[in-house]
Amino acid sequence: MMEKNLVEWMLRDHIPFSQVESRSFRKFIASIRHDAVSFIPRSGDTVRSWILARFNQVRNEIKEHLAMVGSNIHISCDMWSSPNNYALLGVVAHWTDPDHRQRTSLIGMPCVSGAHTGVNIASVVADVLQLYNIGQRLGYMMLDNATNNDTAVKAVHDELAEREIEPLTIMTTGERRLRCFGHILNLVVKALLFGKDIDALEISSAEFAIWRKIGAVGKLHNIVRWIRASPQRRERFVQLQLEALQAEEAFMVRQNNDTRWNSTYAMIESALCLQHAIDKFTVAAINESLGTAPRGERLEPDQLAPEDWKELEDLAKLLEPFKWLTMEMQGIHEQKQLIQVTLAATR
Numbered sequence: 001m002m003e004k005n006l007v008e009w010m011l012r013d014h015i016p017f018s019q020v021e022s023r024s025f026r027k028f029i030a031s032i033r034h035d036a037v038s039f040i041p042r043s044g045d046t047v048r049s050w051i052l053a054r055f056n057q058v059r060n061e062i063k064e065h066l067a068m069v070g071s072n073i074h075i076s077c078d079m080w081s082s083p084n085n086y087a088l089l090g091v092v093a094h095w096t097d098p099d100h101r102q103r104t105s106l107i108g109m110p111c112v113s114g115a116h117t118g119v120n121i122a123s124v125v126a127d128v129l130q131l132y133n134i135g136q137r138l139g140y141m142m143l144d145n146a147t148n149n150d151t152a153v154k155a156v157h158d159e160l161a162e163r164e165i166e167p168l169t170i171m172t173t174g175e176r177r178l179r180c181f182g183h184i185l186n187l188v189v190k191a192l193l194f195g196k197d198i199d200a201l202e203i204s205s206a207e208f209a210i211w212r213k214i215g216a217v218g219k220l221h222n223i224v225r226w227i228r229a230s231p232q233r234r235e236r237f238v239q240l241q242l243e244a245l246q247a248e249e250a251f252m253v254r255q256n257n258d259t260r261w262n263s264t265y266a267m268i269e270s271a272l273c274l275q276h277a278i279d280k281f282t283v284a285a286i287n288e289s290l291g292t293a294p295r296g297e298r299l300e301p302d303q304l305a306p307e308d309w310k311e312l313e314d315l316a317k318l319l320e321p322f323k324w325l326t327m328e329m330q331g332i333h334e335q336k337q338l339i340q341v342t343l344a345a346t347r
Contacts, residue, residue, distance in 0.1 A: 002039050007050050017044030062105055063132050071096040072139030072169055076180070077125060077152075079116060087112045089121060091128045107132055118151025125152070126159040135165035141176055144183035153177040182329050189261040189322050193217060193315075212301055216308035217264060217315065220271055223282055223302050224253050233285075240284075241277045253278065262326055265319045268312050275309060 009015065019025055020041050030037040041047055066073065074094040082088055091108040108128035114120055129135040141156065143149035154173045160166070194214055211218035227237050234252060241250040253274050256267040271278060286299050304312075 003050055004054070006040070007047070007054055010047060011051070017047040020044060020047055059107075062107060065097075066093070066095070066132055066134055068098065069095050069137070070098065071137075073134045073137045074139040074141070075125070075129075076142040077121070077149075078144065078180075079112065079121075087116065089124055091125060093132075093134070116148060118148045118153075119155045121148065121152040122155030122159050125156050126163065126165075129156075129160070130163060130165065135160050135163070136168050138167045139169060139171075139176075140178050142178040142180055144180045145187070150177065182326060185322065185326060185329070186261055189319065192318075193261060193264055208302070216304065216311040217268070219302040219304055219308060220267065220312065221256060221264075223278060223299065223304070224255050224267060224271070226285070226299060226302075227253060227278075227281065228255055237277065237281050240281055241274070244280060245277055247277075261319075262323055265316070265323055268316050268319070272309075272312060272316060279304065 006020075010017065010019065021044060026037050026040060029040055041050075072095070076092045076094065078090050080088050080090060088109050089112050090106065091110070092104060093107045094102070094104045097103050108124075108131070110124040110128060112120055112124055126135070129138060138156075138160070141153050143152065150173075153176055157167075157173065157176070194217075208222045211221045227233050238250040238252065241247040251270070251274060254263075254267045254270040256264040282299055282303050286303065289298060
C-alpha cells in the first residue's frame with residue numbers, strides 16, 4: 001500500500017523521483033514515525049522501477065480485459081508534443097464490455113519518429129494494436145481532420161495486412177475513418193471568431209495590425225499581450241486593481257492563443273471581469289507612451305470603446321454553448337493514472 005500511495009503521489013503532483021533521496025524529506029517522514037523512513041527507497045531509480053512495474057501491471061490488466069471483449073474495438077488517436085519535446089501519439093480504445101457498458105482506455109502513447117506522415121502514424125498505431133492483440137477486432141478510427149490522417153487510416157489497414165493481421169469486420173477506408181467532432185467544433189468557432197483567413201492570422205500573430213483587423217477580439221488580444229509583455233507591466237496592472245480600484249484581490253487577464261478557440265473565450269471572460277482595470281490601464285499606458293512607442297505597437301488604435309465591450313459581451317454569450325459542448329465531448333478521465341504513468345516512464 002505504501003509503495004502504491006508513494007507512486008501515485010509522485011505522479012499526480014509531478015514530484016521528482018529524486019525527492020526520496022532528500023535528507024529533509026526523509027527527516028520529515030521519520031518525524032511522523034521513526035521506523036517509517038525505512039520503507040522509503042533511497043534512490044530515485046527505485047521509484048522509477050516501481051512506476052514501470054505498475055505500468056506493466058496495468059497494461060497487462062487491460063490486455064486481459066480486452067481479450068474477453070466480444071465487440072469490435074474502436075480507436076481514437078491524436079498527436080501531442082510533450083514539454084520535454086517528445087512527439088507523442090495518444091491511442092485510446094473504445095469498446096462495449098460483456099455487461100453492455102461503454103468503456104474507454106488509453107492503451108498507448110508511443111513516440112512518432114520523423115515526419116508526421118500517415119505512414120509513420122500508421123506504423124506506431126499498428127504496433128499498439130499488435131501489442132494488445134486487438135488488430136483483428138479493429139473497428140472505427142477517429143482522428144482529427146488533418147489530411148495525413150486520411151492516409152493513416154488506409155496505411156493502418158495495409159500495415160496490419162503485412163503483419164498477416166486481418167480485421168474480422170470488413171470496412172472500406174472511408175467507412176472506418178471517423179472525424180473528431182471536437183476538432184470540427186474548434187475549426188467552426190475559429191472561423192466564426194476570425195473569419196476565413198485563419199492561416200494568415202496564425203502566421204502573423206505577432207503583428208498588432210493583423211489582430212486589430214478582426215475587431216474587438218483582436219483589439220483585446222493586443223491589449224492583453226501588451227500588459228503581459230513585461231514583468232513591470234504585469235505588476236502595474238495588478239497594483240492598479242489593488243490601489244486605484246480598491247479591489248480585495250487582483251487577477252491577471254488571460255492571453256489567448258491561435259490553437260484553441262476556447263482560449264479566446266477564456267480571455268474574453270477574464271477581460272469582462274476586469275473591464276474597469278483594463279480601461280484604466282489602457283488610458284494610463286496611452287498617456288505615458290505618447291510619442292515614444294513605435295507606431296505599430298501603440299495602444300491608441302486598440303482602446304476598447306463601449307461598443308467594443310458590448311461586442312465582447314455578445315461574443316461571450318454566443319460562445320458559452322460551444323464551451324459547454326466542448327467540455328461534454330472531452331470524454332471520461334478514468335485513465336488519468338495510466339497517462340501519468342506513461343509520461344513518467346518517458347522521462
